[in-house]
Amino acid sequence: MWHPIQADFPQQRPLPDFERGQQSIQPGEVIGIITCGSGAIRPVNQPQPGWPLWLERDYYHAKDHASLVVIGRWKGLPLLLRQAQRGEAKKADWPGLRSWLLQSDANTFDLLTTAAGLASWNEQHRYCGRCGTKTESRKDEYARECPRCHLRHYPRVSPCIITLVWREDALLLARGPRFAPGVYSTLAGFIETGESAEQALHREVMEEVGVQIGNLRYLGSQSWPFPHSLMLGYWAEYQAGDIQFDGVEIEDARWYPFDQLPELPPATSISRHLINSFLRWKGVKEHSAF
Ligand SMILES: [Zn+2]
Known part of the structure; x- marks a missing residue:
C-alpha cells in the first residue's frame, strides 16, 4: 500500500x-x-x-x-x-x-x-530536414521554420525513464563508466519510439541489471539537458532475478542497505530526489553524503 x-x-x-x-x-x-x-x-x-x-x-x-x-x-x-x-x-x-x-x-x-x-x-536545425532550405527563427514561439515548405522545427525533448529499484531492506544502485569516482545512482534510459514509459522502464531495468520489477510509482519529472532529455522518475519494487550487468554501459550494480549507501548524485538531480523521498517514506534518515 x-x-x-x-x-x-x-x-x-x-x-x-x-x-x-x-x-x-x-x-x-x-x-x-x-x-x-x-x-x-x-x-x-x-x-x-x-x-x-x-x-x-x-x-x-x-x-x-x-x-x-x-x-x-x-x-x-x-x-x-x-x-x-x-x-x-x-x-x-x-x-x-x-x-x-x-x-x-x-x-x-x-x-x-x-x-x-x-x-x-x-x-x-539550421536547415530544413525535409527540403534542405535554410530555416528561420519564429518570433512567436520556440520554433524554426522552413520558408520554402513551412515545416516547423521545435526544440527537441527526448523522454527518458529513471527509476529507483527497491526491496524491503535495500536499494539497487549502479554506476556507469563516466560517473564521478565512487558515485552510484538510479537506473535510466531513453524511451524508444512506440513504447510507453512503463514498458521502457521494464525493458531498461531488465537490460541493465537483469531483474524483474513491478509496483511502479510515478514521482515527477525533470528536464536534463544532456543533450535534451526529459527524465520521468519512478520507484519500482524488485520482484525477481539476480543482478547481472554487461560491464560496459553499467560497470557495477549492487544492493545497498538503507544505512550503508554509497556516494550519491547531487541534490539538484531527480535521481537524488527519488532516493531521498524514498528514504523519507520508509522513515530512514536522509543520506547526507555529497
Ligand atoms: Zn523545408
Missing part, C-alpha cells in the same frame, strides 16, 4: 522568477544575454555587481540583437540567447553546463537548462 508523499521536488511547480517564451522588449531596455553552445556557457569577463557570472548586461537594440533567441524573462529582465560559434567554447575553455548546474538553485537550473536546450536546437 502506498502512502502519500510530499511533492517537494522544485520542478513539480512553475517557478516564480522565470517566464518563458517571447517577450516584447523596448528599445534601450536593460537585457541579459547568455552565450551558450556545445554544452558550455561563457563566463562574463567583468560581471555586474549582483549579476550571475553567466549573464552579460546590455541595452536592447532590435537591429544589433536580431540574431539572438529570446528565452523569456527572469525576475522581470528580458533574457536572450547568443549562439556560441562552433569550437568557441572548447577553445576558450568555458565551464561545462554540468558544473554551472551543480551550483544552481531551482530557478537558475530551469533557466540554464532552457538556454542549453535552445542552443542545441538552434545549432542543429
Whole structure:
C-alpha cells in the first residue's frame, strides 16, 4: 500500500522568477544575454555587481540583437540567447553546463537548462530536414521554420525513464563508466519510439541489471539537458532475478542497505530526489553524503 508523499521536488511547480517564451522588449531596455553552445556557457569577463557570472548586461537594440533567441524573462529582465560559434567554447575553455548546474538553485537550473536546450536546437536545425532550405527563427514561439515548405522545427525533448529499484531492506544502485569516482545512482534510459514509459522502464531495468520489477510509482519529472532529455522518475519494487550487468554501459550494480549507501548524485538531480523521498517514506534518515 502506498502512502502519500510530499511533492517537494522544485520542478513539480512553475517557478516564480522565470517566464518563458517571447517577450516584447523596448528599445534601450536593460537585457541579459547568455552565450551558450556545445554544452558550455561563457563566463562574463567583468560581471555586474549582483549579476550571475553567466549573464552579460546590455541595452536592447532590435537591429544589433536580431540574431539572438529570446528565452523569456527572469525576475522581470528580458533574457536572450547568443549562439556560441562552433569550437568557441572548447577553445576558450568555458565551464561545462554540468558544473554551472551543480551550483544552481531551482530557478537558475530551469533557466540554464532552457538556454542549453535552445542552443542545441538552434545549432542543429539550421536547415530544413525535409527540403534542405535554410530555416528561420519564429518570433512567436520556440520554433524554426522552413520558408520554402513551412515545416516547423521545435526544440527537441527526448523522454527518458529513471527509476529507483527497491526491496524491503535495500536499494539497487549502479554506476556507469563516466560517473564521478565512487558515485552510484538510479537506473535510466531513453524511451524508444512506440513504447510507453512503463514498458521502457521494464525493458531498461531488465537490460541493465537483469531483474524483474513491478509496483511502479510515478514521482515527477525533470528536464536534463544532456543533450535534451526529459527524465520521468519512478520507484519500482524488485520482484525477481539476480543482478547481472554487461560491464560496459553499467560497470557495477549492487544492493545497498538503507544505512550503508554509497556516494550519491547531487541534490539538484531527480535521481537524488527519488532516493531521498524514498528514504523519507520508509522513515530512514536522509543520506547526507555529497
Ligand atoms: Zn523545408
